[in-house]
Amino acid sequence: MLVSYNWLQDFLKLDEDPTVLSEKITRTGVEVAEVRHPQAGLKKIVIGHIIDCEPIEGTHLNLTKVDVGEDEPHQIVCGAPNVAAGEDVIVALPGARIADNVKIKKGKLRGYESNGMICGLQEIGFADSVVPEKYANGIYVFPQDADVKPGEDAFEALGMDDYIFDFDITPNRADTLSMEGSAYEVGAIVDEPVKIEDVTLKADGPNWTDNFTAEVDPKLAPKFFLRKITGVKVADSPLWMQRRLWNAGIRPINNVVDVTNYVMLLTGQPLHTYDARSFATEKLVVRKAQKGESLTLLNDKAVDLDPNDIVITNGQEVVMMAGVMGGLNSEIKADTTEVILEAAIFDPTLIRKSALRHANRTEASSRYEKGVNWDATKRALNMAALLLRNDAAGSINEGIVTATDTERKQDIVHTTISYLNKTLGTQISAAEVQHIFERLNFPVEIAGDDLTVAVPARRWDVAIPADLVEEVGRIYGYDRIESTQPVLPETHGGYSPEEEKIRRVKKVVQGQGLVEAISYSLTSPEKAVSFVKQPKELVKVQMPLNSSRSTLRQNLMTGLVDAAIYNMARKQNQLQMFEQGRVYDFENSTYNEHEHLATLYTGNVYFENWQHDNDPIDFYYVKGQLTNLFLAIGINPTKVTYQAETIAQMHPTRTAGIYYEGQYLGMIGMIGHETTRSNKVLKGKEIYGYELDLDVLLPLANNSKLVAKTAPKFPPVERDLSVLVEQDVTSEQIEEVIKKNGGQYLINLPVVDVYQGSQIDKKKKSLTYRLIFLNENDTLTDDIVNEAMTEIKEDLQTSLQAEIR
Amino acid sequence: MDLFERLKDLREKGLSEIDKAQTEEKLNDVRVKLIGRKSELTEILHSMKDVEPEQRREIGQSVNKVRDLFNQKLDDAKNELVEKLIAEQMAKEKIDVTLPGRSNHLGSKHPIYIILDDLEEFFIGMGYKVVQGPEIETDHYCFEMMNLPKDHPARDMQETFYIDPEDLLRTQTSGDQARVLEKHDFSKGPLKMVGPGKVYRRDDDDATHSHQFMQMEGLVADKNITMGDLKGTLELMAKHVFGQNRQTRLRPSYFPFTEPSVEMDVSCFNCDGKGCAICKYTGWIEVLGAGMIHPNVLENAGVDSSVYSGFAFGVGLDRFAILKYGIDDIRDFYTNDVRFLEQFSREEK
Missing domain, CATH: 3.30.56.10 (Phenylalanyl-tRNA Synthetase; Chain B, domain 1)
Structure with missing residues (x-):
């Protein structure tokens, strides 16, 4: 709502500086987004009277003599199509400054001296949306009865000396969508009494109510009043009204329509005028639209009406979409003489939905949807009738057609x-x-x-x-309210245990050098289930913004892969990233959310360096990082097993499912070639990563209180063991045999070498383990270690046909 | 030659031999020769039995003096030699310390989580618990319980991603308020919580809009909670995040779930309130919405609003990060460009 400072003075005494007042209003009532002073930055713009206007031959220009209140008229060359002798116009004198900081100088056009410029409203800063249509492509011409004199400052005549407050109102403060409501608000803020004028009206035309019927469903329109004005002469509104309308952001149209807009601005009550010829039936009906009905609105938009739109008909055809916009068929035309004036209250929700449905929000509909003053309906009707008599020479017929008048208890x-x-x-x-x-x-x-x-x-x-x-x-x-802190019994703040664990996980991977990413939860149906072992039922939103943001993700990896593509396209090929967030599915007839962690690694372990230490990131680097993560959150990595597994979009021979005592925790591996090959940026790149279901993983973490042990006082014994086995024997199988026979003192068995090649049988591979034995309480004897080694070797030979090297 | 003469002679020769020995081995040889079991010095000591008893004491003392001298000189020579050797070796091992180190990734926290973690810690310190709620929320908790019945005009302000008529992606974290209020047992003490998380709105993504962003909800409820408490709490938080010198103001606003409702502005940190492009020449920057919990929200959750009251506030974490770090495009948070993200590694607290 644009609220005029000058207009406010009609209601109360204001002597505050507008900027100071604006700050007060913001702090106390409604946020003032901006205070605009239309004449700011402009100067030397006056009223002129065109004495003489002659076309300049061979051009579209006219040579005018304009009285600007000086001894001699100014000669001004003007190219506007509507320039004519006898008009009162806006003149920018030489030395003037007009909109966009343009300076006007004396000049010569086609050899003719031009001392100034006759202006259109846009040229002095008016928005296109408020300029009366007939002056849209030319100069502005003051109404004939306007009280303006040549040489006078044009700012006052045009209302540009005003200060306009842009009230950014919240939905609860619809009362300030009117000048009267704003005046009450400002009056309360500055502690000044507010004077609101009442309306007394004496009809001067015949009674019309006996011959007119209105059928209105009180549920659709709890208040509905009509008046009839006859003998109307449609013309421009007086300047004072035009001024108030355009300062409020509304385009002046004619003295009938303007009155309804003016009274709406004044009282907040939307009004409508119909050409009475549309009601030859002498009947008006307010009802819901029927399927198949349509209406062409005043803005030329043809709409198919919805059964939930409220419409106004003459008993035969629809003439208005109630509360939103009138129909073209009942419009006030230049030859209109009889006017039906309506003041009503419509159901706010139905109006809001109609305006939304037809994308046709109007000043009226936005007031209805936010709630209008139930005490103002009839007063607004009478006020508009009075103004139509004053401005449009109409006579007010006796009587009000009251179709509904529901009382609302105070x-x-x-x-x-x-x-x-x-x-x-x-x-x-x-x-x-x-x-x-x-x-x-x-x-x-x-x-x-x-x-x-x-x-x-x-x-x-x-x-x-x-x-x-x-x-x-x-x-x-x-x-003035004193700032305090709540005085309350002590409470123990903090995170939930689950949240604490998630935070630990994030800290660890971040410490491992990973950059934290956040991707969108909504993705495409395909990406939602990429990199997922067992996709579940998808969760889709009903009205997605687009198909690539239609479905909730079931994995985080897809977001990281998208991020990798984005970064690699910008030559960022060394990437280590993670995301911790939720995935979503529908299972067992509920929507489920699970906390996940995903990481992505590509490039080298170290950045490019002069020592040529350029080890590429591979599966085992990532697996090592994951093992450290397990250690850091209290998961025993030796209880975690990896099974080669096929997962959509992952590399089928370089991917593993991760299990803890049979429970699936997630997956680790390389992004499959079907993803990387098809993308110009990813082609040939090896991208690794893992994704874990933290909802499964974190409850497995060791929560027991840590009781510290002293470091062992006895030295460990190390034995290397090389075994030659068939290619398809896994390290895990060998490790199992070693562990089974290693006895209680075997504490660790890192793999220190893997060999496949010309030195050995093509179908075989050689693995070397370093077996570390330790007795924490005594010196280990060779006998014990030798005995264990013998058993290990024998079992390896029998169960895995291993050859001990 | 009498023993004194021999000793004097031996002393001179010995010292000169020590001087000449230039390696550790030679020095060892000299040590054996001069003070070893078969050395001349030992011999002189043994030959003392032939000397007059009154002279023995004097000779003994002289022998010891020479031995002490040799020991001292041998040690000194050895130390000097080792020092020299080490110095030579290290000189050979010289490297160019200006060559760059071998580095890898540093790791960084996402800026939104930097803001969130900082706020969480701030509130945990004041006794708030951190609560997480579902992102797939029911209409009931997201709207109905929050005093936003169907057809409420304020629902227009929140374009919602519905999944089905009853389920939706939450447009606000406020649903967590209702869930916690329902469960809280006030006989066990006041309720102080913050609820952070992702929220979603049907907005097209551009520099200032994102269909996904993060919020943090805060709530304190008990007997005797006042608007002054809300004001004091918000001021502490604003100063914690945006600096101790910031001014704040409360403006009336409207949220269906609070009454009275306010928005808080802080004085522009760019122009210090004088007016600039960042604050749109108002001197103020809007940072959050808050208010006293609407009695309907309390009653909906089964809390007697005639006994209990409270305040609530909602913080846009993206907005805080944008303001704090001078970010001009909200999409930067979700594009995951590492060149953008890695700069936040130094913001880790």
Whole structure:
């Protein structure tokens, strides 16, 4: 809502500087997004009267003589199509500054001297959307009866000396969508009484109500009033009204339509005028639209009506989409003389949905959907009728057609002053509370601690004691409330145990050098189940923004792969990233969310270096990092097993499922070639990573209290063991045999060499293990170690046909 | 030659031999020769039995003096030699210390999590617990319980991704409030919580909009919670995040789940309130929404609003990060360009 400072002065005394006032309004009532002073930056723009206007031959230009209040008229060359002698116009004098900081100088056009410029409204900073249509492509011409004199400052005549507050209103403060409502608000803020004029109206035409029927469903329109004005002469509105309209962001149209807009701005009550010829049936019906009905709106948009749109018909055809916009078929035309004027209240939800459905939000519909003042309907009707008589020479027919007039009970709110103070943390006196409600124009009664407030209908947002707390708090001033800390019994803050573990996981991988990423949870249906061992039922949103953001992810890897593509396309080929977040599915008839961790590695272990230490990241590097992660969160890595596994989009012979005592934790491996080959950037690159289901993993972590052990005092014994086995024997199988026979002192068996090649049988491979034995309590004898070694070797030979080298 | 003469002679010769020995081996040989079991010195000592008893004491002392001298000189010579050898070896081992080190990735926390972790720690320190709720939320918790019945105009402000008529991607973390209020046993003490997480809105992504972003909800409920407590808490937080010198102001606002509702602005950290492009020449930057919990929200969760009250606030973590780090495109958070992300490695606390 654009609120004019000058117009506000109609209602109350304002002597505050507009900028200071704006800050007060922002802190107390409604956020003022901007204060605009239309004449700011402009100068030497005056009223001119065109005395003479002759076309310059062979051009579209005219040579004019313009009285600008000086001794001699100015000669000005003007190219506007609508320039003519006798017009009062806007003149930028030599030395003037117009919109966009353009300076006007004396000049010569086609050999003719031109001392100034006759301006259109856009040229002095008006928005296209408020310029009257007939002046859209030319100069502005003042209405003939406008009280303007050549040489006078044009700013005042055009309302550009005003200050315009842009009220950024919240949905609860629809009362400020009117000048009267804004005046009440500003009056309360600056503590000035507000004068709102009542309307007294005497009809001067015949009674019309006997011959006209209106059938209105009170559920659709709880209030519905009509008046008839006859003998109307359609013309431009007077300048004062045009000024107020365009300063409020509304384009002046004609003296009939403008009146309805003006009264809406004044009272907040939307009004509509029909050409009475549309109601030759002498009947008006308000109902829901029927399937198949359509209407061409005033903005030329043809709409197919929905059964939930409220429409107004003449009993035969639809003439308006109620509360939103009139139909072209009932429009006020230049030859309109009889006007039906409507003031009504429509169901806010139906209006909101209609406006949304047809993408046709209007000043009227936005007021209806936010809630209008139930006390203003009839007053607005009468005010508009009066103005139509004044501005458009109409005569007001006797009587109002009242189709519905539902009463709404006034809200009486009871509370206590101590409740207000307790909630605000203040000690506001009863007298001050009383005064605050008087400032707000809320009738109030105080008896001891008890407080009773009768809420005016314009403030439908106030209904319960908490609403009164807000009114008192904001008018008293939030700045004046003392800042305190809650005085409460001590509480123990912190994370949940699950959250603590997740945070530990993130810390570890970050410490391992990984960059944290956040990807979108919504992805494409295909990507949602990439890199997933067993996809579950997809969760899709009903109205996605696009198909690549339609489905909730079941894995995090896809986001990291997208990130890798993005980075590699920018020559960032050394990547180590992770994401910790949720995946989503539908299973067992519920939506499920699981916390996951995914990592992605590509490039070399070290950045490019002069020592040529350029080991590429491979499966085993990533697996080693994962092993460290397990250690760091209390998962015994020796209980974790890896099984070669086929997972969609992963490399089928370089991927493993990760298990802990048979439970699937996730997967580790290389991104498959079908993903990397098809992408220009990824082609030929090896990308590794793992993804873990933290919901399964973290409960397995060792939670027991750590009891420290002394470091062993006896030295370990090391024995290397090389075994030659068939290619398809896995290291895990060999390790199992070694562990089974190694006895209680075997504490570790790192693999120190793997060999396949010309020195040995092609179908075989050789693995070397370093077996580390330790007795923490005594010196280990060779006998014990030798005995273990013998058993290990024998078992390897028998169960894996291994050859001990 | 009498023994004194021999000793004097031996002393001179010995010292000169020590001087000449230039390697550790030679020095060892000299040591054996001069003070070993078969050395001349030992011999002189043995031959003392032939000397007059009154002279023995004097000779003994002289022999010891020479031995001590030899020992001292031998040790000194050895130390000097070792020092020299080490120095020579190290001179040979010289490297160019200006060549670069071999480095790998440093690791970094995402800027939104830097903001979140900092806020969580701040509130945990004041006794708040951190609560997580579902992202696939029901209409019931996301809207109905939060005093946003169907057809509430405020639902227009939140374009929602519905999954089915009852389930949706949460548009706000406020649903966590309702869940926690329902479960909380006030007889065991006040409720102080923050609830962070991802939220979703049907907005097209551009520099200032993202269909996914992160929020943190905060709530304190008990008897006797005041708006002054809310104001004091928010001011502490704003100063913690944006600096102790920031001014703050509360403005009336509207949220269906709080009454009164306010928004908090902090004085622009770019221009210090004088007005600049960042604050759109207002001197203020909006940072969060808050208010006293609406009685309907309490009642919906089964909390007696005539006994209990509280305050709640909601923080846009993306917005905090944008403001704190001067980021001008919200998409930077979700593009995962490592050149953007890695700069935050030094922000880790």
